[in-house]
Amino acid sequence: MSKTLRVAIAGLGTVGAETVRLLAKRSRIIASHAGRPVMVVAVSANSKNKNRGLDLTGIDWTDDPLTLAIRDDVDVVCELIGGSDGVAKNLVEAAMASGKSVVTANKAMLAHHGTELASKAENAGVVLAYEAAVAGGIPIVRTIRDGLVINELSRVYGILNGTSNYILTAMHETGRDFNEVLAEAQELGYTEADPSCDVDGIDAAYKLSLLSALAFGHTVDFKAVHIEGIRSISAVDIAYAKKFGYRIKLLGFAEKTNDGIRQRVHPCMVPKDTLIAKVEGVFNAVIADADSAGTTLHYGRGAGADPTASAVISDIVDIALGRGAPVFGLPVDKLFANQKTRQELVRCRYYVRIALIDRPGVLAHVRTVMRNQDVSMDLFIHNDHNQHEKMLLAFIIHEAEENSLRKAMDEIINLNDDEDLTVIIRIVDL
Template identity: 45%
Template sequence: MQVVTSPLRIGIAGLGTVGAAVISLLDRQSADLAGRIGREIRVTAVSARDKGKERGIDVARLPWFEDAVALAGSREIDLFVELIGGEGGMALEAVEAALRSGKSVVTANKALLAKHGMRLAALAEEKGAALAFEASVAGGIPIVKTLREGLAGNSIERVYGILNGTCNYILSRMELEGLSFEQCLREAQALGYAEADPTFDIGGFDTAHKLAILTTLAFGTAIDAGAIAIEGIERVTLADLEAAAELGYRIKLLGVAARTAAGIEQRVHPTMVPRSSAIAQVMGVTNAVTIDADAVHELTLVGPGAGGAATASAIVADIADIARGVRTAPFGRPVATLATAPYAPMQLHEGGYYIRLSVYDRPGAAAAIATRMAERSISLESIVQRRRKGSGSEATGAVPVVLITYATHEQTIRQALDAVVADGYIAEKPQVIRIERE
């Protein structure tokens, strides 16, 4: 490692929740960091939209750039920190400008990486610059470094996690307080956990961006966020949470990437996890990631997935690495060696299923459903008729029936349910929640 003693001059674009927290943390930790690294880290310029905005930090002493791209290309900085956000626009232009000028980049921007990560990593590699993004997945949890470096000696079988605090908060509140999805979403918005337009979080898209990054780090495949099967938590009801509890499960929105016979599978959906599992214990806005790997067996990291200070912690760790002269391939291996093989299609997913049907109280209904399952060799672990309360089926006079299947293929379940719907015994679209094995 080359020993450098001059200060590392950093330029920060974006002074919102995360940018302001990075400046505060660097201020607070500057002496300790310099001691650890053997080199001072100095913020030398900043950029945001509104120079006059009160941010709770003193930036008046720093040179201000109206244009983040100009800051990224400036000779006054050695490292560019992008904290603007968004998959394109100014964030992309500025990151490209910094890398093109040979500067290393630190970013927390999962949307940008999910869309342009391969191209940006190739550019960083070509220029001999670092592209670091610890904060882009699970905030303060050092999951990127764990996968990229800490587990380099392992073959990873599966990585899965609670990657969106808003969704976990809503599901936790629903389960613990017996509140509806809509009530919990309103509460999350009032507390500032959910955006005014929460689609990105509750629809599973934010989790998918993070999963795309984890998949590449874990399996050495090229990022392909478009290949991820995505379902959000909007259709999870109190009836599902109650049934899950009685059956020994909890429902979590998981991002899962797994090595399967059909290839690497990537999926985001509400998931039944065994109540005894480490991931099931994670409640509220907290994030968690579990890794199944051959040498370590199972590893779970739990911690704050968002918030200024926790996210800044990850950003400062990246800055410290770059200050020390560490240059790791952004995704753990050279871009040219990342495999571009297609991901496994969701129809080939194999696992157990929870199915909740609103069944009209008519003779022959239960037998017809059982027949449709048997026709496709779907084995049922249990079939339970439940109370009507909270299932949404009061108005139709239908009765909730919950089926738990043994492992079968997604396409087989879908075909069986199409046949059940066509038989006309059920009042609403079947609820299907995948069960994740421990």
């Protein structure tokens, strides 16, 4: 066999620790596929004394991860620290400047600095690999970059955050409300103490910005992603979705439009019999619409130690084999600069739920306001009063421009003496 590929790992959290463990446990099969042995020679983490269940015998420890970038006995640096800036980014830049290839699971860093880092990798002549940064154990980066390379893609979309999908699944199955299920997800370790990144759609948007750049050949632009989360979704909305024949999912979309590539993450109602509606719990699914290959579905665990470490090691094996590709499928100078599209011009159907003060003529006024904005209702439910003694209205809107619906809703909300939570969910007939 050829010379051993020497790996350094920065960050020994759940993914980093499992990567060390699997590289040792599967060393023979990894060596057979990589064409040479792969060995962890150095690691770095915050605490050396923490019990991680790892045998680090023969592996050097350093408190400073940046020293991994300049070691002569390291060929590949795995950045598993996390964070969009700071030590993680400094390590990646230093490693590439030293001629070392990098494997990372850091979606936040790539979403904010992906184009810049891709350029630095090209200039250094090294590999920057990130299969583990998007959809965990699903090999979606390879699929889009390599498996669909001759295809022109029109849309890539899917469930990109397992925590949000778990919460929506549990709400659907039990009828419980958001806050109760979120607390359960935190107890089970499916989300952090601060769940904002997951439930506010940010994590999914990070991943979508990378998929979009890869699928359509543009520079990474996280700021161009329209982002909405699931905090406003209630048990009432889940129940109405069932009544109307839908499931609520947090989806990310990157799609070609006349104005450019539209990138958006937000809750959707999808027909209950579609494949995406049947993706439950912490699982992810990514669907690509391509001209030659048609529509392909990629499904699996989107997070967790085992699937993410598996993705990290698959990148290490590629590097061992000498496989390299431009970070986003094309050289950086071939990537185009995408413009942020106007979300308010989107046309689709909508579910709307609102609570209004029960006054004479309020329903007639709602219909009039909608009609004046060229917005028409399809299905309409007038439910009992809520705990604030306000009348609950839920309705399905025929296809309309989002800007018109928003204007109508602003006028309707002004009927209230105080603010009430209004929910608008786009209906996507996939």
